[in-house]
Amino acid sequence: xxxxxxxxxxxxxxxxxxxxxxxxxxxxxxxxxxxxxxxxxxxxxxxxxxxxxxxxxxxxxxxxxxxxxxxxxxxxxxxxxxxxxxxxxxxxxxxxxxxxxxxxxxxxxxxxxxxxxxxxxxxxxxxxxxxxxxxxxxxxxxxxxxxxxxxxxxxxxxxxxxxxxxxxxxxxxxxxxxxxxxxxxxxxxxxxxxxxxxxxxx
Numbered sequence: 001x002x003x004x005x006x007x008x009x010x011x012x013x014x015x016x017x018x019x020x021x022x023x024x025x026x027x028x029x030x031x032x033x034x035x036x037x038x039x040x041x042x043x044x045x046x047x048x049x050x051x052x053x054x055x056x057x058x059x060x061x062x063x064x065x066x067x068x069x070x071x072x073x074x075x076x077x078x079x080x081x082x083x084x085x086x087x088x089x090x091x092x093x094x095x096x097x098x099x100x101x102x103x104x105x106x107x108x109x110x111x112x113x114x115x116x117x118x119x120x121x122x123x124x125x126x127x128x129x130x131x132x133x134x135x136x137x138x139x140x141x142x143x144x145x146x147x148x149x150x151x152x153x154x155x156x157x158x159x160x161x162x163x164x165x166x167x168x169x170x171x172x173x174x175x176x177x178x179x180x181x182x183x184x185x186x187x188x189x190x191x192x193x194x195x196x197x198x199x200x201x202x
Contacts, residue, residue, distance in 0.1 A: 022034060029120055029180070030180035031180070032183070034117065035183075036114075037110060038106070038109070038110050040106060042191075044102060044198075045198060046102065046197070046198045046201060047099060047201075049099055049103045052099045055100060055103070056101065056107075062097065062100050065082065065086055065101065065104075066108055067108070070105060070108040070112065070189075072182075072185070076189060079193060083101070083193060084196065087201070088200070094201060098198075098200065098201045102197050105190060105193055105194070106194075109189065110190075112186055113182075116183055117183055119179070123172060123175075127169065130165065130168070130172075137161070
């Protein structure tokens with residue numbers, strides 16, 4: 001009974017791990033569509049940022065603020081408040097500082113997002129390999145069980161190993177589902193902070 005259950009799980013795990021929602025990104029494990037980069041136009045309707053580019057890195061105060069605002073441990077309402085306070089104190093440099101701040105957030109959050117997405121695809125590849133291994137070992141276990149004479153010690157050892165590997169696979173699958181939400185959370189954070197910056201510029 002246990003072997004049949006494992007065999008069924010192995011087939012299910014293997015088919016789940018190898019199915020991609022979008023053929024362009026075979027390793028993408030999330031139900032959400034993969035959007036490799038956030039488009040600037042989708043999150044920023046303020047003045048062009050061409051003249052600031054990487055200059056935000058040269059301003060220690062803005063760099064420190066970008067690091068704080070882009071950290072997921074910083075609550076969004078706290079981040080929005082920090083943006084307002086910073087720009088309120090910027091006086092005549094408000095527009096320039098606003099552009100630098102958003103340029104920094106855009107670069108940093110896009111990089112964070114790419115890092116998370118690359119990590120998800122790495123785990124997806126490992127999961128596919130693990131599912132294939134589970135399927136192979138399930139077939140090997142079935143063969144051992146049907147062998148004459150039957151080696152009960154080997155059957156038990158391989159059965160226990162399969163249960164352990166399946167449990168690890170399932171745990172990783174749960175983590176992947178949770179992490180799949182992170183890119184969307186980053187998108188929302190960047191959009192929300194961009195909106196606050198633009199409102200403070202008006």
